[in-house]
Amino acid sequence: MWTGVQWTGTIGANQTRRWFTWGWPASWHVVWYLMPTSPRSGAPQLDWDIAIERANASHCTHWVTVKNLTPRTVTFEGRFAVLSY
Amino acid sequence: MAVTLQRAKELFNLVNSKLCCPASASPPCIPFTYPDDGCWGRAHEMCRLMIAAGVQPRKIWIYGSLRAETFNNPSCAVHWGWHVAPTLSVSTSSGTKAYVIDPSLFNEPVTQATWVSVQGDPSATTIASDASVYYRNQSGTWIEDDPTYSKTQTVLTTYRNRLKLRSAGVNGPPPYFRCIPKPSGVQWRGTIQPHQFQRWFTHSWPASWHVFWTIMPLTPCPKGPQLTWTVQVERASAAHCTYWIAVRNMTSDTVKFEGRYDILKR
Numbered sequence: 001m002w003t004g005v006q007w008t009g010t011i012g013a014n015q016t017r018r019w020f021t022w023g024w025p026a027s028w029h030v031v032w033y034l035m036p037t038s039p040r041s042g043a044p045q046l047d048w049d050i051a052i053e054r055a056n057a058s059h060c061t062h063w064v065t066v067k068n069l070t071p072r073t074v075t076f077e078g079r080f081a082v083l084s085y
Numbered sequence: 086m087a088v089t090l091q092r093a094k095e096l097f098n099l100v101n102s103k104l105c106c107p108a109s110a111s112p113p114c115i116p117f118t119y120p121d122d123g124c125w126g127r128a129h130e131m132c133r134l135m136i137a138a139g140v141q142p143r144k145i146w147i148y149g150s151l152r153a154e155t156f157n158n159p160s161c162a163v164h165w166g167w168h169v170a171p172t173l174s175v176s177t178s179s180g181t182k183a184y185v186i187d188p189s190l191f192n193e194p195v196t197q198a199t200w201v202s203v204q205g206d207p208s209a210t211t212i213a214s215d216a217s218v219y220y221r222n223q224s225g226t227w228i229e230d231d232p233t234y235s236k237t238q239t240v241l242t243t244y245r246n247r248l249k250l251r252s253a254g255v256n257g258p259p260p261y262f263r264c265i266p267k268p269s270g271v272q273w274r275g276t277i278q279p280h281q282f283q284r285w286f287t288h289s290w291p292a293s294w295h296v297f298w299t300i301m302p303l304t305p306c307p308k309g310p311q312l313t314w315t316v317q318v319e320r321a322s323a324a325h326c327t328y329w330i331a332v333r334n335m336t337s338d339t340v341k342f343e344g345r346y347d348i349l350k351r
C-alpha cells in the first residue's frame with residue numbers, strides 16, 4: 001500500500017464543490033479521504049463523497065465531492081491510498 | 086513521418102476517448118465495444134481524428150480465418166474473415182516500426198506482430214495501405230475511398246445501433262462477466278439499471294478485521310461519474326458482521342461493476 005496527496009484545495013463557507021482526477025489504472029484499489037489544513041476545533045469541517053467513472057477498459061476517473069460544513073473557508077489536502085495494484 | 090511511442094500513446098488515448106457508452110451510443114462516439122463488425126468504419130474515423138491531430142496514419146489489413154478473444158462479446162470471442170486498423174510509424178531504438186492503434190483489441194498501441202498474433206491465424210495475410218483506403222478486398226481488385234467520411238458515418242451509425250441493441254438484451258452491456266477472470270479482492274459483480282439505487286450484502290466477515298469496500302464500474306462510459314456508493318455494517322454476532330453496500334447509478338445507462346474489498350488489518 002502507498003499513500004499520497006493528489007491535490008490541495010480551498011472551499012468556501014458552506015460550499016459544495018467537485019474535483020476529478022483521471023488516468024488511474026482501473027485495476028488499482030484506490031481510496032480517497034480529505035484532511036483540513038486550516039484548523040478549527042469543535043465540529044467537523046468537511047464531508048465528502050466519492051463517485052467513479054470507467055473512462056475506458058483500463059483506466060478510470062475518480063470524482064470527489066467535498067462539502068464544507070462550516071461558515072468559514074477551509075483549505076484541505078485531497079489524499080489517496082492505493083490498497084492493491 | 087515517424088512519431089515517438091509516447092505520441093502514439095497520446096493518439097491512442099485520443100481515439101479511445103471517443104468510445105461509446107454502450108447503452109446510449111450517441112454520435113460521434115466510436116463503438117469499440119462492439120468488436121463483431123464495422124472495423125473499417127472505426128478505422129477510417131480513427132484516421133480522420135489522427136490526421137486532424139497532425140499526424141499521417143496508415144492502415145493494416147489482415148485476411149484469414151480470424152478469431153480474437155474479447156470480453157465485449159457474450160461468447161467471449163469474435164470471428165472475422167478480415168480486419169483493419171490504423172497504424173502509426175513509431176521511432177524506436179531499433180529503427181522505425183509500425184504500431185497498430187486498435188482499441189477494439191488492446192489498451193495501448195501494439196506492434197503489428199502483436200496485433201496479428203491475437204487474431205488466431207498464423208497463415209493470415211497482411212497488407213498495408215494508405216489511410217485513404219476505406220475498404221479493400223484481399224486481392225485488391227475492389228478498393229473504395231470515402232473522402233467525405235459519409236460512408237464511415239453510415240457504418241458507425243449501424244454499429245452504434247447494434248451495440249445499443251445488444252446492451253438492451255438479456256446479456257446487458259459489455260463487458261460480459263463470464264469472459265473476465267475474477268481477480269482476488271473482488272467479492273461480487275453486479276449490474277445496476279439507469280438511476281437505480283440497489284443494496285447488496287455480504288455476511289460472515291470476522292468482525293475483528295478492518296475491511297474497506299470500493300466499487301469499480303466495468304462498463305466504460307467516458308461522460309462523467311457513473312457510480313457512487315455507501316457502506317453500512319451490521320454486527321450479526323459476537324464474532325461476525327455483515328456489510329451492506331448500497332450502489333447508486335448516476336447515469337441513464339445500465340452499468341456493470343465489481344464490488345471490491347481490501348482487508349487493511351486481520
